Amino acid sequence: MTEDAYICRCEEITGDEIMAAIRQGARSIDAVKRRTSACMGLCQGRSCERLIVRLISQETGLPIPDIALMTRRPPVRPIPISALGGERT
Amino acid sequence: MEKEAEVVIIGAGIAGLTTAYYLAQLGKKDVVVLEKREIGCMASGTNAALVSAVSPAYGTGPESDSMIKMGLFANDEYERFHNQWGYDLEFERCGSLVLTETEELFEKRKSYVDLRHKQGVTSIRLIHRDELFELEPNLAPDLYGAEFRPFAGHIMVMYFMCALGDKLRESGIRIYEYTPAIAIKTEGGRVKSVVTPQGEIKAKYVVNAAGIAAPSIGEMVGIKIPIDPNREQMLVTEEMPRIISHPLLSASYFTDLDRTGGVNETKAFACNPQKKGNILLVGVNDFVGEDRRISLRAFYAVPELASRYIPMLKTQNVHIIRGYANFYVHTPDSMPIMGKVDGLEGFIIVGGLCDIGMTLGAGVGKCIAELIYYGESSIPIQYFSLSRFN
Structure with missing residues (x-):
């Protein structure tokens, strides 16, 4: 991996930025998210969450199962507002 | 973990961390912050991120003067943090x-x-x-x-909470995450120590800044907090x-x-x-x-x-x-709860910030830090005393 490669493509967060967050003390996906906004874009972490877990594990030596995954937030995929309650009343 | 600290703050949200920040600014650094989970993982890191400075929610009574002072102070501070800390906190005085x-x-x-x-x-x-x-x-x-x-603004709260934690640690304040307070010991009508799974810390002051968990911290010393x-x-x-x-x-x-x-x-x-x-x-x-x-x-x-x-x-x-x-x-009247508590020396509450927690944020921390350091706050906070509910 090159350090300037995007890990979170939706929010355009690079490997460098993720590593900086881990060095500042982030030990969970939510903690990385709070510092970088990784996992908060269109795909909501579906592509980058596992990469970030591996980076945390590599940098800290924590076993992968011990690293807390992120809080799941609905909707799982982006939903157009007209499918929800966008009608004028 | 240390055996003793002058001030133990329970809760690493906006109230607890800004209290610690202004204590450090006043030169009081023998401060430990205990956090049940992670910095800013509850209301302080997930709110709507509005820092209005002056909110209609302040109401129209004399207490609104104090809230205006806290809110205006807070926005000036957020702007300063954004410009001076080396973090992009996305603060903007956008109106x-x-x-x-x-x-x-x-x-x-x-x-x-x-x-x-x-x-x-x-x-x-x-x-x-x-x-x-x-x-x-x-x-x-x-x-x-x-x-x-025009003075209102917004800030990226999750970045801000993390940055605030970093700044506190740089200044020598110790913050322990995944370290809940499980008991508070008292002696002769004053606080004595806070018990955690990692050990017991003696303290002169215990600050209950636990957000929605403030009532359960209050229960540990028999104080009812209506949150x-x-x-x-x-x-x-x-x-x-x-x-x-x-x-x-x-x-x-x-x-x-x-x-x-x-x-x-x-x-x-x-x-x-x-x-x-x-x-x-x-x-x-x-x-x-x-x-x-x-x-x-x-x-x-x-x-x-x-x-x-x-x-x-x-x-x-x-x-x-x-x-x-x-x-x-x-809180029942939608006003913060701030200050000392009658009958228990050294126990201080800061919380119940309702929908104006970020807006008042740094102002609240400054008041509580002054209360601990000088014995009183430069902005009057008697309106926010817990005793108003009795």
Whole structure:
């Protein structure tokens, strides 16, 4: 991996930025998210969450199962507002 | 973990961390912060991120003078942190708008604006529709006017909480995450120590800044604290070119606000445009205990409410990418609880910041730090004493 490669493509967060967050003390996906906004874009972490877990594990030596995954937030995929309650009343 | 500290703060949210920050600024660094989970993982890191400085939620009594002082101080501090800390906190003094749907609501706000002028907040003003649509051309055309608050702003709260934690650690304050307080020992009418799974810390002062967990910390010393979690539900749109540029609140957010029952659940609309181009849509507050999931109803009600004010959300068929809930730390009169507690020396409460936690934030921390350091705060906080509920 090159350090300037995007890990979170939706929010355009690079490997460098993720590593900086881990060095500042982030030990969970939510903690990385709070510092970088990784996992908060269109795909909501579906592509980058596992990469970030591996980076945390590599940098800290924590076993992968011990690293807390992120809080799941609905909707799982982006939903157009007209499918929800966008009608004028 | 150390065996002793002058001040032990329970809770690493906005109240606890800013208290620690201003204690450090005053030179008091023998401070330990205990956090049950992670810094800013509850209300402080997941709220709507509005820092209004002067909020209609301050009410009109003498306590509103103190809240104005805290709020204005807080915004100046957020701006300073943003410019000086070397972190992009996305703070922006963008101004905010309280939208008045009808002439009647517009007229009702006049006495409120007059009062704020008398209190020294002279830049707040009512604007008619021409000026409103100049500021925000994409709002619903039937809106009558707005109250414009040019000093208001917003900040990326999760970045801010992390940065605040980093700054505290750099200054020598110790913050222990995943370290809950499980008991508080007292002796002869004063606090003696805080017990954690990692050990016991003797303390001269114990600050209960535990947010929605403040009542359970109070119970440890037999003090009843009337705080309830008020669930606020939020949806986030996809990134897009800016269609609005100010945080918006509906006037009905405040006029329908039943200050004893929390925020009106169906009419209270707020939104906050983010730097990246997402818009945070806020609505549907309710009391459901400690259930922090978003309800299915919010997925329908919030877009409906939002597109009443911003029709383009509907006409452009904007996508919702994320929904989540946050807790306001609600008190029976919607005012903060701050200060010492009668009958237990050394025990200090700071919490119940309701829907104005970030807005008051740094001001609250400064007051509590001064209370500990000088014995009193430079801004009067007697209105916020726990004893008012007795």
